[in-house]
Amino acid sequence: METFRLHRGTTPLLISLPHDGSEIPESLMATMVASARIAPDTDWHVSRLYDFALAMGASMLVPRYSRYVVDLNRPPDDVSLYPGQNTTGLCPIVQFTGGPVYLPDQEPSPAEIDRRVASYWQPYHRALADEIARLRERHGRVLLWEGHSIRSQVPFLFDGRLPDLNLGTAAGASCLPETQQRIEAVLSGQSRYSWVSNGRFKGGYITRHHGRPDNRVEAVQLELAQLNYMDEDSFAYDEARAVHLQPVLQDLLEAALGR
Numbered sequence: 001m002e003t004f005r006l007h008r009g010t011t012p013l014l015i016s017l018p019h020d021g022s023e024i025p026e027s028l029m030a031t032m033v034a035s036a037r038i039a040p041d042t043d044w045h046v047s048r049l050y051d052f053a054l055a056m057g058a059s060m061l062v063p064r065y066s067r068y069v070v071d072l073n074r075p076p077d078d079v080s081l082y083p084g085q086n087t088t089g090l091c092p093i094v095q096f097t098g099g100p101v102y103l104p105d106q107e108p109s110p111a112e113i114d115r116r117v118a119s120y121w122q123p124y125h126r127a128l129a130d131e132i133a134r135l136r137e138r139h140g141r142v143l144l145w146e147g148h149s150i151r152s153q154v155p156f157l158f159d160g161r162l163p164d165l166n167l168g169t170a171a172g173a174s175c176l177p178e179t180q181q182r183i184e185a186v187l188s189g190q191s192r193y194s195w196v197s198n199g200r201f202k203g204g205y206i207t208r209h210h211g212r213p214d215n216r217v218e219a220v221q222l223e224l225a226q227l228n229y230m231d232e233d234s235f236a237y238d239e240a241r242a243v244h245l246q247p248v249l250q251d252l253l254e255a256a257l258g259r
Contacts, residue, residue, distance in 0.1 A: 003123050004063045006131065011057035012139035013257060014131055015050055016206055017147045018072035018124065019043035021063035028069060031106035033099070039066040041088075041096045043149045045237045049229055050147055052246055053253060058145075059131055063124055068092055068101055070116040072124050073146075073204035091116060098156040128206070136216055143179075143256050146207050146221035151232050158200045164193035164228050165248075168203035168221035174211025175218035175256075182255040183220065190248055193228065220256055222249075 004021075022039040029037050047062045054060065063072055067088075074090040088094060091113045093101050102108075108116070135142045152162050165187060169175050180197070187195040203211070203221040211219030226232050229242040 003065060003120050004061060004127060006127055007054060007060045009057045009059035012135050012141050013058040013143050013145065013253065014135060015053055015058050015060045015145045015147055016128060017046050017062050018206060019067050019148060020047045021065045023065045024068060031102055033103055036068060036095060036101045039068055042066060044226065044230055044235050046147045046149050048237060049242055049246065052250055059135065061128055061131065065120055070120045072121060073206050075205045076117055076121060096154045096156055132210060132217060141216040144210050144217065144219040145253060146219065148221060149224040149226045152225040152227045162225045163196045164225045165195040166199055166201045166223035167197045168201045168207060169198060170203045170208045170211055171198050174203055174207050175220055176213045179218055179256055183252055186251045186255045192244060193248065
């Protein structure tokens with residue numbers, strides 16, 4: 001069963017898009033409420049948004065299945081990444097609206113969660129680790145860029161409207177200080193999009209787990225407010241909006257690489 005696709009690039013840049021997948025197996029879909037079956041909490045179209053990076057020589061890892069099957073950016077022991085705040089877990093049982101994912105008495109059992117981890121989570125993370133190792137051996141360093149997006153307003157998760165561009169570096173632990181400074185210089189040098197560094201989104205499991213700058217692996221997460229490149233209600237990609245965002249993303253990637 002193919003659960004992801006991996007494009008192997010030629011530069012030390014690896015773009016991971018763990019919430020891009022939207023498929024849900026029919027057997028699981030039958031256990032879910034109607035509103036969850038369309039996988040509304042997908043990071044819609046981020047692989048399309050970042051497709052320019054392939055021409056930069058980036059590697060790209062993209063899952064096939066929805067975070068509702070298993071969240072690839074959560075730790076396998078499901079310890080909360082944001083203690084004391086609303087969030088969703090390894091196999092989410094609540095949507096970003098706060099409503100249920102599953103029909104009554106249909107939530108996954110511990111054995112079912114273990115099965116999903118083995119079938120979906122582990123293959124993605126093996127591929128991620130293997131590609132990091134390949135790039136580090138070839139280039140001596142790796143920049144892991146975690147591409148994410150979310151609705152600009154999700155009251156269940158955060159107050160008010162999210163900034164357009166949300167940089168996360170595990171409060172500076174997942175990359176070198178000079179890398180963060182270069183990225184922030186690009187953010188502060190443009191005026192079209194609002195931004196914040198290590199605000200509500202500081203980086204998920206992948207950023208925190210793999211970001212080891214002392215081992216020549218840096219990790220950066222960028223959470224985008226979706227209204228800047230798509231219609232948040234219909235989930236339709238909006239080329240007229242995306243065309244303005246993509247050059248900023250490219251500048252961020254170039255800065256992160258130190259080019």
